[in-house]
Amino acid sequence: MPIRLSSLFLRTLREDPADAEVESHKLLLRAGYIRRAAAGIYTWLPLGLAVKAKIEKIVREEMAAAGAQEVFFPALLPRDAYEVTGRWTEYGDNLFRLQDRRKNDYLLAPTHEEMFTLLVKDLYSSYKDLPVCLYQIQNKYRDEARARGGLLRGREFVMKDAYSFDIDDAGLEKSYQAQRDAYERIFQRLGVEYVIVKADAGAMGGSASEEFLSPSPIGEDTFVRSPGGYAANVEAVKTPAPEARSIEGLPAAEVRDTPNSSTIASLVEAAGITAADTLKNVVLALVSPEGKRSLVMVGIPGDREVDTKRAEAAFSPNEVEAATEEDFKKYPELVKGYIGPKADGFVGIKYFVDPRVITGTSWVTGANVEGKHVFNFVYGRDFEADGIKDIAEVRAGDPSPDGSGPLELARGIEIGHVFQLGRKYAEALDLKVLDENGKLITVTMGSYGIGITRLVAVLAEANHDEKGLIWPEAVSPADVYIVAAGKEEENYAAAERIAYEFEAEGKTVILDDRPKVSPGVKFGDAELIGVPYVIICGRGIANNEVDFWDRRSGERRTVPLNLVSLQL
RNA sequence: CGGGAUGUGGCGCAAUUUGGUAGCGCACCUGUUUUGGGAACAGGGGGCUGCAGGUUCAAAUCCUGUCAUCCCGACCA
Incomplete structure (x- = not known):
């Protein structure tokens, strides 16, 4: 069934909401994808949900291809697990805490390392069970001191988080690589530009860590890159030390x-x-x-x-x-x-x-x-x-640590993070399995995250013009957007017919069948909503013709009615 | 948490300086006309002016407190 604008739960706004600053935020609100419920907390409307679901689908397909299995944890967790790893206190004010009627402490999970670790500990106890990689797509809660940019940094957001469990470092390396490869495929399929940068692993106590950043001037992360391909988060840049020089003959202090x-x-x-x-x-x-x-x-x-x-x-x-x-x-x-x-x-x-x-x-x-x-x-x-201690600022023009040329500074939005956690959580939570000699060994873990809802914002940010959104095909809420323009009955009938033809071919359709709405309003909404292909059934219908608009290129052409389906 | 700003129908704003009981545009409803770039006319519905105190005959407006939101910064597995 096509999505009919005559009944779709949608109200587009002509003016930018006053409290939205970044383009993706303004457009997602104006085009009726999301509504603000509280600071950094958003309600998803049908169109927004459709985009989010598209992203999730791609993520699920690639996770499955990488051998990861989906599970689903509660977002509401008891305090215990977080107490063992010290994070109940360590997480500080960023943790949403609450109590039940018996005054027991609970939290809304900001991340799920503990739960995944405990789940594997609960069910597995042999090296034969490993490796295993589990993931979920779940709401996360962080009481950010300052939510910003709409979906870019929310207090409730959806994250895909995956965790790998291996018996040794070589296994972890393999699992890490598999997830990293999957991330590359995911971002390529989504049509999002990304840079893989070395990240600082210190805080989490692991070793290898890389971030997937989407370059953007509104990004909160600063990273460096060199012409020779070096890329790193500023925190992770290791300043190259010059050669030691001879002290001989230097003037006295x-x-x-x-x-x-x-x-x-x-x-x-x-x-x-x-x-x-x-x-x-x-x-x-x-x-x-x-x-x-x-x-x-x-x-x-x-x-x-x-x-x-x-x-x-x-x-x-x-x-x-x-x-x-x-x-x-x-x-x-x-x-x-x-x-x-x-x-x-x-x-x-x-x-x-x-x-x-x-x-x-x-x-x-x-x-x-x-x-x-x-x-x-x-x-x-x-x-x-x-x-x-390498704590001085990094500047544009500084030499790259690997000698691949002068560094350039840029901003990016973190859309993914792959991380070799190592044994930190396994040790803290005592996740051990028996090896082939019957000896207990501590499992080594990797952690891999993708910000699903943040990706909606990143995609909107990177794909819009002054008129509205322009979704990449992979995430568009529909494959094609059909407008019935004018008042003639046959225009509406033709639009209906075309919509069902596309649906029969497996394409998803948004159909603007609103009666008594002027063409200007319909065109404006079509452009705002941002489906990449728009078909207008209007005055051309009399000659068995429709207009075909390519939203991205702006190209518009008239095509015969019977050739419409060939346009996509 | 520091700095700045703002809270008035769903959205964008005015009235606040100089207190007199809330108005405009969009959106929404009804009718007529209109229909290829955000139509016209007529009629209509919807707001305890964030909240709580105080001053006053009278508070959106003045005072005190409080809450919330946005921006910059700090923070952000």
């Missing part, structure tokens, strides 16, 4: 007066050097998961700022904050504005340096005395560090 030069800018101005010649020593406060606060100092080239995300990744699982006045008070040795590395170090403060600070490099840096800096301060001769 020299403390000079540099009054009123407590900032890099004023120092550069006063000393006639460049910011890149200076070593900026940033004091950071680390807050451990247990809430303990400690200070560290990191020396980075003076022309760069600290990238908070990179710092968080480098010091994970600690949280990183700027040191406060109170922190400084506890360490009177630190002379603000003139802080520098000390041969014997500061008591209680670890000192790290940027990877670019290597043996033989010479710096201008603080002398730990008000109004003085030390020049020709050479790493490996005059000072050392406790280690390397």
Whole structure:
């Protein structure tokens, strides 16, 4: 049966809703795909549901092809499982918590690692059962501090999450590759542009991790790529260290007066050097998961700022904050504005340096005395560090870690994430199986996510013009959109006939059979709703002709009625 | 959580400065005419102005509190 606009639950809007900012959000609301129920929570209308179902269908087909089996967990979970892994507390304010009538704690699941792990533990106990890969397509709940962009970052959203279970690392590698390949096929079939970037795996304690980003100026993730094909999330970029140089013959370190030069800018101005010649020593406060606060100092080239995300990744699982006045008070040795590395170090403060600070490099840096800096301060001769921390900002033009050329910075929307979790959850939840020698071994896991509802937004974002949406064929709510225009009965009859012909061929049809609606309104709605092919049954019907519109190219042509079905 | 802004029929907005009891466009309903680019005319339905207090003869408007929403930032397995 064609979807009839005369009875479809739909109301299109002529004006942009005031609280929508990004195009996909505006258009999905205007074209009647979704309605806002609360901040970051959306109701799906028939058209929206059709698009979502198309995406899910493709995902299911490719998951099956990759050997994954579908299950379905509750979204409402008891506290227990999350207590074992510590996430009941660790997840913080982002977790939706609630109680039942007996005051037992529950949560709305933000993710399901625990449940999958426990399910496999529940049913399997032999290496012969593995590998196995399970997935679900499910609502997730995260009480985001700030939902944004409509479907782009919601507090309730649909995610496909898959988990692989293997007995060893080689198996995990294979399972990971199978999912990664499936993701490539899924995104290709959906017609969505994507870049696979290396991601930082630190926080989750696993090893390999890659994100699928869809490049977009409204993306929340910044990534880098090189002409030679390197791509990584900024958090994961490893700054290449230059070759160590000889210390021989370098001028001796020299403390000079540099009054009123407590900032890099004023120092550069006063000393006639460049910011890149200076070593900026940033004091950071680390807050451990247990809430303990400690200070560290990191020396980075003076022309760069600290990238908070990179710092968080480098010091994970600690949280990183700027040191406060109170922190400084506890360490009177630190002379603000003139802080520098000390041969014997500061008591209680670890000192790290940027990877670019290597043996033989010479710096201008603080002398730990008000109004003085030390020049020709050479790493490996005059000072050392406790280690390397790569927390400085990455800039366009920086060399790629693999030597494949200068990096370019771009924004992207995360649409998928594949991740070798390893044994973190299996260990925490005691998921073990017997191996062929009858010995218990811990299972190793992979985790693979695709943001289904986010994909609706990403596809809308990438496929629209000023008139409305233009869906890729694979996800369009229908294959063809037929408009009965004009008032003549035969136009409506012809539209009906064509609709049933397409349906008979297995195509899905939206039929605008609304009586007494002017052609302009119908054309406008057709363009707004965005089915890629539109057929107009109007004044041409008298000559057995219809108009065929290609929504994407804008091409319009008149075709004989009997050849209509050949157009698709 | 910090900064900014906004809450008025389904949607977009006005009236708030200067208190006087809510209006316009779209959408919706009825009728007539109209039908290839968001028709015309006539008639009509729908709003405790986010909520709670307060001031006042009188509050959408002033005051206090509170809640919510949006944007920027922080945060975001």
